[in-house]
Amino acid sequence: MQSFELIRPRGIDGILSDWHPGDAFIAGGTDLLQLMKNDVVAPERLTDLDNSDLHAISLVDGSLHLGALATMAEVAAHVDVKREWPVISQALLLSASPQVRNMGTVGGNLLQRTRCGYFRDVGFDCNKRRPGSGCPALRGDNRELAIFGGSSHCIATHPSDLPVALMALDAQLDLAAPGSGTRRLPLAQFYRLPGDTPHIETALRPGEMITNVVVPPGPHARNSLYVKVRDRTSFAFALVSAAVGLAVSDGVIRDARIALGGVGAMPWRLPHVEAALRGQRADTSVFETAAARAGDGAISAGLNKFKIELTRRTVLRALRTVAA
Ligand SMILES: Cc1cc2nc3c(=O)[nH]c(=O)nc-3n(C[C@H](O)[C@H](O)[C@H](O)COP(=O)(O)OP(=O)(O)OC[C@H]3O[C@@H](n4cnc5c(N)ncnc54)[C@H](O)[C@@H]3O)c2cc1C
Ligand code: SF4
Incomplete structure (x- = not known):
């Protein structure tokens, strides 16, 4: 780990006026410090955000x-x-x-940065860590990587759960x-x-x-659910997750929101599946028809192919559960 300076300015104005190129912000430090210890990133100076008054x-x-x-x-x-x-x-x-x-x-x-193992191990090339060096995941261990939004340069997933719900x-x-x-x-x-x-x-x-x-609030937000499928039931990142919100009245779906985690280069919204639900009756056959389209547009790199069917099943489970 490279040595660094730590500063603790007060308030947003103090933090921003003290900023210099090469600095990094540090909040809880649970991701950044791990990346620094593994020499994946090496900021010269850390700006602690704890005195920013942004806790409310x-x-x-x-x-x-x-x-x-x-x-x-x-x-x-x-x-x-x-x-x-x-x-x-x-x-x-x-x-x-x-x-x-x-x-x-x-x-x-x-x-949070991607959990792609090649990105987090400086012994490997990685276009995200060192632009132009290559992407070993394309032909390597891509079991946990993206089926939506990737490119021939990178198929990393965004690993966090919260932004899936927020999306x-x-x-x-x-x-x-x-x-x-x-x-x-x-x-x-x-x-x-x-x-x-x-x-x-x-x-x-x-x-x-x-x-x-x-x-923003809304009936879809009040009636919402997160389903996370992973290799073990705790302390593991999503293979596939689904954040679902349904507004239903008189048995009819008035609004539907669906975003996926664990499968996209970013938290991945499914507007076509949402459209297939709006105005329909909230019943199993409608959910099955809509969820069958949840893998549309997915591209497998090989070992992650199972995620396409797992995505459909996760969305179906989430829809059935939130409507129950
Ligand atoms: C073993 C393990 C398992 C985990 N499992 C999961 C999981 O299942 N799901 C999940 O979602 N997460 C998981 N995490 C990740 C964990 O949730 C993140 O490490 C944590 O959310 C990062 O928050 P932090 O405040 O510690 O960020 P830091 O490590 O302080 O910062 C992370 C990055 O964000 C930047 N940053 C922080 N705050 C700001 C800001 N306000 N403005 C601009 N830049 C900022 C920093 O510069 C840094 O680049 C896991 C972590 C570990 C160690
Ligand atoms: S998938 Fe992205 S993060 Fe992973 S090795 Fe390839 S370029 Fe790096």
Whole structure:
């Protein structure tokens, strides 16, 4: 691990005015420090975000506001989150371990780096870690990698659970950058697909930080669910996960939201499956027809082929359960 300097500025203004190229923000440190210890990243200076006053979880005009420094455990346990946005709480409780959830934050979870083993082992080439060096996963161990959104340069998945729930709920992010104030960006526009630049993962500008996540309310949010399929029942990343929200009245699906985790280069929304559900009766045959299309457009790299059928089954299970 390369030596580094740690600074602890106060407030967002202090943090942003102190920022220099080569710096990295540190929140809970549960991902960043592991990457530093393995020499995957080597920032010269860490800016601790703990004094940023971004820890609050609040309701503003009915929308949920999550400060970027709120911990995963705090958000999962919050009474309003559990009642109005249960998919968020469930996604978090199925993430990592209690110890990691006590340290890990909303902002850090959104920016967790891929769990592709080649990326995390500097003994291998990797286009994401060293642009232009190659992608050994394409012909190697790709069992856990993406079937949606990959490219001939990278098929890594985004590993986090929380952003899958947030994607289904049309969340927005507040971002603050040195010298240019704040902006609000839909989460759907935050992540970048790998294309031929897999090292560029988000729309963040130099020195820009996530300050807040805003989640709108709605009947689909209140009636929402997270299903996570993995190799073991705890402390494991998703092979496939589904965040589903259904608004149903008089037996008819008025609104449907579905996003997938574990299968996409970014949390992966399924608009065609949502469209196949809206206006239909909330019954098993409709769910089966819609879920059968959940693998449309998937591309297998070989060992991850099983994820295509697993995706269909996970979506079907989630729809049946949330409608029960
Ligand atoms: C064994 C293990 C199992 C795990 N299993 C799961 C799992 O099943 N599901 C899951 O979702 N996660 C899982 N995780 C990952 C864990 O949830 C993340 O490590 C955690 O969410 C990261 O949050 P953090 O605050 O510690 O981020 P940090 O490690 O502090 O930071 C992560 C990255 O985000 C950047 N960053 C942090 N905050 C901000 C901000 N506000 N603005 C801009 N940049 C910022 C940092 O610069 C860094 O690049 C697991 C982790 C471990 C160790
Ligand atoms: S899939 Fe992406 S992260 Fe994994 S080795 Fe290939 S380029 Fe690197």
